[in-house]
Amino acid sequence: MKIGDKVRFLSDTGGGKVAGFQGKNIVLVEDSDGFQIPTPINEVVVVEEDNYTTGFSEMPVSAVTNDDEDYDPADRPVTFKAKPMEYKGGDRLSVYLAFVPVNIKEMSKTSFEAYLINDSNYYISFAYMSQTTDGWTLRAMGEIEPNTKEYVEKFGFDMLGDMEHVAVQFVAYKRDKSFAMKPAVDARLRIDAVKFYKRHSFTENDFFDEDAMVYTVIENDTVAHPLVIDTKKIEAEMMKTVHREDATKGHDMPARKRTKDNIIVVDLHATELLETTAGMSSGDILNYQLDVFRKTLDEHRMEKGARIVFIHGKGEGVLRSALVKELRYKYKKYPFQDASFREYGYGATQVTIK
Structure with a gap:
């Protein structure tokens, strides 16, 4: 069995073509919709025709041979990547900036991790910046998949003075399908440095197992407009x-x-x-x-x-x-x-x- 072979499932209807392997025992079967389905290798058989219900001849997996006696499916690169999940209501943009203490039990000494949370069905390509006396400084940039969070940086108390004013800019889009176009987002937030010294500023939330301080960038397509002093x-x-x-x-x-x-x-x-x-x-x-x-x-x-x-x-x-x-x-x-x-x-x- 090799990549490109047509196979059908033994214990279920349907089949597809071999897209790759995971280890020695799992084959990735790509169906007609483009989804790759991890399946035990002993649960599929190779077929000669692109017909998964009738008119095919089967070849048992045990009879499959390869010219290379040292061939091992595990040697092939893993090509499977699950498609991002989409959720009801996720077509309205909701993005958050969150700060999580590394050691919340030692608030006077801990450092902090910053995350951008994409709580929507869109990909976002973002830039995260902070304001300085000379302008703006880029702190992180990248792409976040739908309904995931992305680590952006780690910092300590000594850096809080540089984070009083931050900005998050991004564009939103979907891949491999049509979508409703969203306006580019330019949200500017004022970060209250004093809150980082207080344990109760970090609270239970929907995105982390740990307590976190969460700022809204955009929620249900509405950009946050906190007070920004000129x-x-x-x-x-x-x-x-x-x-x-x-x-x-x-x-x-x-x-x-x-x-x-x-x-x-x-x-x-x-x-x-x-x-x-x-x-x-x-x-x-x-x-x-x-x-x-x-x-x-x-x-x-x-x-x-x-x-x-x-x-x-x-x-x-x-x-x-x-x-x-x-x-x-x-x-x-x-x-x-x-x-x-x-x-x-x-x-x-x-x-x-x-």
């Missing part, structure tokens, strides 16, 4: 607030100033940084404050020995906790401590540039 607008707001006085607190400390001891003071209160917080969630405000914190450190990174005091307030300690995690993981070389209580009261942290 970086140019942020810079403009920062320039406006640098010299703005705090009338609400009754003191004259601007959002940023230098003291007589040459200490740079940055007030991270939302009222100091933004003209208004209307329409912004607490998470959006926190991300904005962290963005100002990072840009301040980057701006003064060449000033060795410079001291910067960030006023974050006492409150519930959420902002301070987020700053401390940034300092421990992204700015490890910068020592920090509570700022002078006499000068700033509770709720201020001093960072030294090294």
Whole structure:
């Protein structure tokens, strides 16, 4: 028996032609629809005519010979590949970006794996990118089969600062059949870095056995439109607030100033940084404050020995906790401590540039 032989099934009606072999005991029979059916080799017989029910002569498998005495079906390359499954409702595009902790029991040390999930009956050809100060950086690209997920990258806490804004672009199509054309997708997501430090941010889901953080790229043909803050607008707001006085607190400390001891003071209160917080969630405000914190450190990174005091307030300690995690993981070389209580009261942290 060899590739191309016509065979029929012994224990069932029908048959086809031999498309390949899996090991020594399985033959791949390709039927008239192009499907390759793995079948035990002793369950098929070779026929001379393309007629699987009548008018054929049979040749028992045991009688099959080959000119090459060392011939072994297992030596032939495996050509079988199951066709992707399609599901009811899968003709509406649903794609997700998911993050899975490698070791969820060690949240302070774990790394993370990123996946793109294609929950539709379409193939998608994708590009996954993140935004930098100079533009966009390609992180991964490729093709994902219908109703599967694709690993795209692994990263640690030190890379979270580069993933605040990501984009997923893709086109969708089917193979070997006609399909309804879908518009190209360009989805931009804002990734909340603070969530990666919290165990409860990762939850039970439909795609992994493990808990994961899942962002919607598109669902039922509707592209997700999460809040994306324009970086140019942020810079403009920062320039406006640098010299703005705090009338609400009754003191004259601007959002940023230098003291007589040459200490740079940055007030991270939302009222100091933004003209208004209307329409912004607490998470959006926190991300904005962290963005100002990072840009301040980057701006003064060449000033060795410079001291910067960030006023974050006492409150519930959420902002301070987020700053401390940034300092421990992204700015490890910068020592920090509570700022002078006499000068700033509770709720201020001093960072030294090294």
